[in-house]
Amino acid sequence: MVTFWGGKRKTLVTAQLHYLFMSSTWILPDDLAVPDFPADHPGPGAPVPQHWSKCFGCGDDQPTGLGMEFTTGEGLEVIGRFEVAKRYQGGPGFIHGGILMTAFDEAQGMACNAALRSAVVTAHLGIDFARPIPLGAVLELRSRVEGTVRRKVYTRSEARIVDGPLADPDVVVGSSYGLFIVVGHEHFEKGKDFVDGMPTGDQDISAV
Ligand SMILES: CCCCCCCC(=O)SCCNC(=O)CCNC(=O)[C@H](O)C(C)(C)COP(=O)(O)OP(=O)(O)OC[C@H]1O[C@@H](n2cnc3c(N)ncnc32)[C@H](O)[C@@H]1OP(=O)(O)O
Numbered sequence: 001m002v003t004f005w006g007g008k009r010k011t012l013v014t015a016q017l018h019y020l021f022m023s024s025t026w027i028l029p030d031d032l033a034v035p036d037f038p039a040d041h042p043g044p045g046a047p048v049p050q051h052w053s054k055c056f057g058c059g060d061d062q063p064t065g066l067g068m069e070f071t072t073g074e075g076l077e078v079i080g081r082f083e084v085a086k087r088y089q090g091g092p093g094f095i096h097g098g099i100l101m102t103a104f105d106e107a108q109g110m111a112c113n114a115a116l117r118s119a120v121v122t123a124h125l126g127i128d129f130a131r132p133i134p135l136g137a138v139l140e141l142r143s144r145v146e147g148t149v150r151r152k153v154y155t156r157s158e159a160r161i162v163d164g165p166l167a168d169p170d171v172v173v174g175s176s177y178g179l180f181i182v183v184g185h186e187h188f189e190k191g192k193d194f195v196d197g198m199p200t201g202d203q204d205i206s207a208v
Pocket of ligand 1: 051057105106107108109110113120121122123124149150151152179181183
């Protein structure tokens, strides 16, 4: 339809389509199963431990990483927070898009882990960048498992600036949908010769 019009008008139509499609459609499968609520769930506001101390997203022994910290939210939601450090700059003054993607990856992986108590890896991740996010902003990412099909775990997450520059907890500045796959310890066996660091606790499910 767009190429049929051509010329100046083509540019106009393309721009309008771009605007319409700013928020991606994520179609969930019909046979989605909602996971059972874990019997030992601590309730909202409990800290969710890092899964691996050297993880770039959540590890406390990874000085160049995001240092995300997580708590449980309502239901199966987990809430992750981090401050956009100056070293995460992309365009002048704003976060690099890949950093936001990393944060969404981590946040949705943690939601899988909290809901299923299983190790997962990311198979597919989609993002809508809705607003520029300034350096110094404190981002809150709320993430949840929407359901599972066999080993496939479908997740969703939204980010808001809750403190610092341009803070407005009512505005979604980015959102993400993901497909994670439940894996066994054999997945991480393949990396055992390359591990940097030692597991520091029971929560280090990704370390061998
Ligand atoms: C607490 C944890 C927080 C962690 C946060 C950070 C997470 C990460 O960043 S992990 C690092 C990035 N990801 C990776 O390195 C994964 C690399 N990929 C792989 O190892 C493999 O492709 C893996 C494990 C995902 C799937 O392989 P395998 O185990 O053989 O499963 P496979 O049989 O191919 O697929 C299982 C199902 O998933 C589907 N699937 C797999 N990949 C995809 C994909 N990219 N898109 C859509 N569907 C997919 C398959 O179609 C299949 O579906 P179905 O059940 O309907 O037949």
